[in-house]
Amino acid sequence: MSRERALAIWTAAVDAVRPEPLVRAALEVEPAIRSAPRILVVGAGKAGPGMAAGLEDALTDRLDRVEGLLNVPAGMTAPLKRIRLHPARPQGVNEPTAEGVAGAEEMLRLLQSAGPDDVAVCLLSGGGSALLPAPVEGVSLADKLAVTKLLHRCGATIDEMNCVRKHLSRVKGGRLAEAFRGKLLLALIVSDVVGDPLDVIASGPTAPDPTTFADALRVLRKYDLSTSAPSAVLHHLEAGARGEFPETLKSVPACVQNRVIGSNRVALDAAKRKAEELGYRVLDLGSFVEGETRHVATAVAGIVRSIKRDTAPIPAPACVLLGGETTVTLGAHAGKGGRNLEFVAALVAKLGAEMEGVTVLSGGTDGEDGPTDAAGAVADSATLAALAEQKITADDFVQRHDAYHLFERVGGLIRSGLTGTNVMDVRVILVR
Template identity: 45%
Template structure:
């Protein structure tokens, strides 16, 4: 039995168990393996004599780990000699992987399309376009793929796409809404990559960073037909941008004409191999080992980050009386949004959520009353910062009050990072090489 008072270290251990369960190389090795000389991908078998090349392309924050999983799976087999790989990843994820070029498609902590991503995507499209009837193509996709797989459609520039993304994100658009628009501005998203492939068989392995794991939304669905209705992208733009002059005319024109939408060949298959639900279940399994009663808040939590922080406080209070002899662990997954102020400071949605939780109890005599709330991005990134998220506990409250700080002004200007930097609450992990949205851990002492 664990001590009745939870600790920050336990919250981190439980969170890390969830992240480890969706390690990208592990997920890929479960899906790709060589038995004798036969390559197995999911439930399909491929004999080396029937294929000239194994072409592997992809994009995402988990790209380096996914590439390593493929390289390890085919090592010491005939397939290793057939392997040619190119994957666009964030700059801090670049590392040597046999058979692969890991291309820095954007700088670390800058989750937006960049010219280097455009160049990397050009090389990817060259590779898949050059595939023939004796080539097998694997596509490795993960969260962050939308910003790393970039090929603006005719008439739309990279600057135009950036303007759209920044405006929608600043006004609280969620990932599904963002991707609905981005697919209409791209020659690679919405099935564009699949339609380019000349391979006899193309299989996409995806690690989902989207609520509900919709295939057409993960990395904006480069291997999946666009399932959104024709007016959907236009409706998103009109909802968040009533003044047409705020966006370039080329953007409105591309969205209104529907861009390049269409189906994908029957030779293309896309499957999810990892998700937030897997991470949440693994986190609760670790909590059980540590002696906690377990409760799931689900893996589809959206909403607004500052409201979710307050909601988690209420959830902890509501369930505090249900555990008497053992402490409680609540695992919560998903991805809330942040509505930015006119002059936002430094932070991310996980840091803002944790800060909102602190704000909800700041003036209470007992503070968090021994509870611990950790909110972290499973990719190791949270906004344009070097933190994965933050931890809120009574120690952070004590340091903040000793320094004369109050969370409310920081919360109002989306400036959580300096607050947690000063109070010792930042969660820093570096790149985790996976991405299944966010994972939050709430620990409540026994007896409330």
């Protein structure tokens, strides 16, 4: 029963950030879009299909003026009436591809074709950075992918990775907005980044960028990548730091408006309402949770113990909620998993026998967790029994970053499929 309740709370969070109603509501108050001779639609992200469907629904009486495309994962390209959904990468592989480059280049050409009275709507959501690649001249897609992988393995933050990627791109760091010369460019954004910073979400294709070429070089030096990163990447960043290439956009034109319409905070608020409806006292730890996944799990284990033993900060029945996005620093021979799977495995390992009366669920709101077919996992005291029966320990799998195979063996994988949205992660811990 507790597993079902945890899943119901997580599902309520995901449902609250479905993109169709969010986009419809946002466009209802934009008269400039309805009067435009052309409505150009561009963008990228895992919520792209729902966002595009919401736009077409909102502009059903103006569809003859709508044209454009969005880069989305393969398998999410069901035909719409006017907007083409372009398959820019395979499902479960969060890496840029040549198909993504082709889509991004078509978007640049479309925006550059805008007349003075045309408007554009840019639909951005989680996964946009990988789905919207357009490397600068002299840097190949393979070069850009290689430096991104190096940064990920070193545990670089999303801010640091985006700083480097923006300075290797023709669309990120405000450059997509720079291509538009029409009347209004409205960016509607479903945020997958802690704090919802416009310059970081999808690497900020329509937002000003406070970072510089020098900052990007400092990121590589911080992680000792100055010799291992591709030479083309280093040469471009060094030339940019010398002023040989223009910087990313530092202010956007007056015609550009950026609006966040969905976020992790919205999802957590819905999760809280559902948990209270089910009879739980709620401790909401917020949407700003970052850090190494195992360290976050250790902190949450301490909160669970305090609830069970001291009835503090709240007594049982309790629901602890936390959002945000943590990091997993991989070793040389990592197994299969993601930050949500590892969080659940690490909490099981920390609590051990104290899992009695505790249910923990962690899932990516997009339905994906790392390179797996699972959104995350759920565990409870039955998980301990399965571990004992198979004579294995959760900690062994945590140390190998192999949590997917742990839950494949003992049960608990959440295979929701792609949800059509993405606002980072939602974790639900129930204590009775």
